[in-house]
Amino acid sequence: xxxxxxxSLITLGVEDLERSVAFYRDGLGWPVSGASAEDVAFLxxxxxxxxxxxxxxxxxxxxxxxxxxxxxxITLAHNVREREDxxxxxxxxxxxxxxxxxxxxxxxxxGRSGYFADPDGHLWEVAWNPGFPLGPGGYPELPE
Amino acid sequence: xxxxxxxSLITLGVEDLERSVAFYRDGLGWPVSGASAEDVAFLxxxxxxxxxxxxxxxxxxxxxxxxxxxxxxITLAHNVREREDxxxxxxxxxxxxxxxxxxxxxxxxxGRSGYFADPDGHLWEVAWNPGFPLGPGGYPELPE
Numbered sequence: 001x002x003x004x005x006x007x008s009l010i011t012l013g014v015e016d017l018e019r020s021v022a023f024y025r026d027g028l029g030w031p032v033s034g035a036s037a038e039d040v041a042f043l044x045x046x047x048x049x050x051x052x053x054x055x056x057x058x059x060x061x062x063x064x065x066x067x068x069x070x071x072x073x074i075t076l077a078h079n080v081r082e083r084e085d086x087x088x089x090x091x092x093x094x095x096x097x098x099x100x101x102x103x104x105x106x107x108x109x110x111g112r113s114g115y116f117a118d119p120d121g122h123l124w125e126v127a128w129n130p131g132f133p134l135g136p137g138g139y140p141e142l143p144e
Numbered sequence: 145x146x147x148x149x150x151x152s153l154i155t156l157g158v159e160d161l162e163r164s165v166a167f168y169r170d171g172l173g174w175p176v177s178g179a180s181a182e183d184v185a186f187l188x189x190x191x192x193x194x195x196x197x198x199x200x201x202x203x204x205x206x207x208x209x210x211x212x213x214x215x216x217x218i219t220l221a222h223n224v225r226e227r228e229d230x231x232x233x234x235x236x237x238x239x240x241x242x243x244x245x246x247x248x249x250x251x252x253x254x255g256r257s258g259y260f261a262d263p264d265g266h267l268w269e270v271a272w273n274p275g276f277p278l279g280p281g282g283y284p285e286l287p288e
Contacts, residue, residue, distance in 0.1 A: 002229065002232045002233050002235070002236045003172045003173070003222065003233045003236045003237060003270075004190075004282060005172070005173070005174040005175060005187065005188065005189045005190065005282075006189045006190035006191065006222065006281060006282025006283065007154065007189055007191065007192050007194060007220055007221070007222065007282070007283070008221050008222055008223035008271075008276075008278065008282055008283045008284060009220070009221035009223065009269075009283070009284070010151065010154065010218070010219075010220055010221070011218065011219045011220075011221065011269075012217070012218055013215075013217035013218060013219075028147045028149070029147070029149070030149040031149060031288065033286035033287055033288065034286075034287050034288060035275070035276070035286045035287055042286055043149065044149065044286050044288070045149045045150045045151055046148075046149065046150035046191075047150065047151065047190075047191030047192055047281055047283055048151050048191055048192045048283050049283055049284055049286060050151060051221075055215075055217045058217065058219060059215045059217075061246075061257075061259075061269075062219060062245055062246060062259045062267050062269065063245045063246040063259065064215045064245060064267070065214065065215060066215050067214045067215060068212070068213065068214030068215035068216055068217060069212065069213060069214060070209065070211045070212030070213060071157075071199075071203045071208045071209060071210050071211060071212035072212055072216040072217065072218060073156070073157035073199050073202065073203075073212060073216065073264065073265075073266070074154070074155065074156055074157060074216060074218055074266060075154075075155045075157075075202060075206060076151055076153070076154055076155075077151070077152050077153035077154075077155065077195075078147065078150065078151065078152055079152035079153070085146065088146045089146050089147045091146070092146045092147045093147060101206055101207045101208060102205075102206060102207040113205075115205075115206045115207065120217065121217075122217070122218060123206050123208070125153075125155075125205075125206070126147075127152075131179070132179070134152065137150060137191055137281075138148060138149075138150025138151070138152055139150065139151070139152045139153070139191055139192050139193055140152060140153070140193055142177035142178075142179045142186055142188050142193060143177055143178050143179055144175065144177065144178060144188070
């Protein structure tokens with residue numbers, strides 16, 4: 001298998017790197033790695049690296065036209081361990097400057113979830129899913 | 145800290161779930177979890193869960209208008225352990241039906257990288273970065 005099943009990094013294209021670093025590092029309290037450079041920030045998480053990089057340079061790197069509007073068709077999720085953590089985490093994000101697109105609410109699948117958009121509109125779901133217990137890395141360890 | 149530094153899931157909005165499952169499961173060989181249901185597939189990776197879900201339902205879940213075109217401003221990366229693995233992995237993706245947006249080439253930062261788009265246009269970078277040794281989960285373990 002030449003493309004093993006894993007995700008190494010997620011890169012968020014950003015308009016203003018300083019603003020985004022302030023949001024994730026100062027607002028959410030996420031650690032920025034010393035491997036970061038002038039035009040890129042690497043956030044250390046429990047697993048996949050979250051990278052912040054200028055949006056136009058990201059498009060150029062992927063050989064794409066940089067124009068794009070509307071729903072991006074991709075979301076990230078941050079699952080929490082307790083039901084009441086959902087609203088608390090959303091409040092933290094909003095206090096850090098995120099836009100709440102969906103307040104926490106009970107979900108048809110038995111948990112609770114809400115969404116926020118980061119300063120560049122990247123969407124994060126905050127979810128409590130009792131059927132998906134979280135491992136130490138912060139991601140659910142799903143059955144085969 | 146009420147929003148700990150981790151990413152639990154990445155959800156890719158897809159137009160045709162069957163086509164996307166075929167791409168990731170059969171084309172790339174990635175394992176689908178038995179926790180998947182009729183309208184959602186969960187791929188087990190070395191860390192963060194990769195979820196495939198109908199694009200319109202994803203927009204609805206996030207309370208967003210579903211329309212969106214052009215560059216999405218976000219990419220995923222799959223890092224490999226050896227320089228020559230980059231082109232091999234890109235070939236696997238293309239053979240599975242991906243569109244190559246950037247062939248493998250040496251990068252200014254000392255590694256090698258290329259990009260492919262999955263059947264819904266979600267962008268994946270395939271990269272070899274000698275400065276970012278990969279841990280067992282397939283993600284680089286960056287310094288503090």
